[in-house]
Amino acid sequence: MTMKDPIVEEIRQYRMEHTRRFDFDLHRICEDLRQLEKDLGDHRVVEPRPKRLAPKTGQDPLVGKVMVRISQGREDG
Incomplete structure (x- = not known):
């Protein structure tokens, strides 16, 4: 069935x-x-560049903890 x-x-x-x-x-x-x-001439369809997101003001609290655990060889919680 289509x-x-x-x-x-x-x-x-x-x-x-x-x-x-x-x-x-x-x-x-x-x-x-x-x-x-x-006849259309130089008519181009152009997609605008994606907008950059504003940088976060504070760091995600999990980022530092995950990196420390990985560097210590403990990937479990």
């Missing part, structure tokens, strides 16, 4: 309409897409 995603279905429908417009001719379809890219 689930139909409405977004995927919409994309498939658009793709089929676009393909029919050019009688399923791959060369003409690609030419149309290249022209569309030219």
Whole structure:
């Protein structure tokens, strides 16, 4: 049983309409897409860089204890 995603279905429908417009001719379809890219010019989709989290003001109390136990060879609590 496959689930139909409405977004995927919409994309498939658009793709089929676009393909029919050019009688399923791959060369003409690609030419149309290249022209569309030219018409858009230097339009770029850019994701912003992730924001850095502010540093914590205090140290986590477990960090120092865990490091001491590991360095002493006692990893158990």
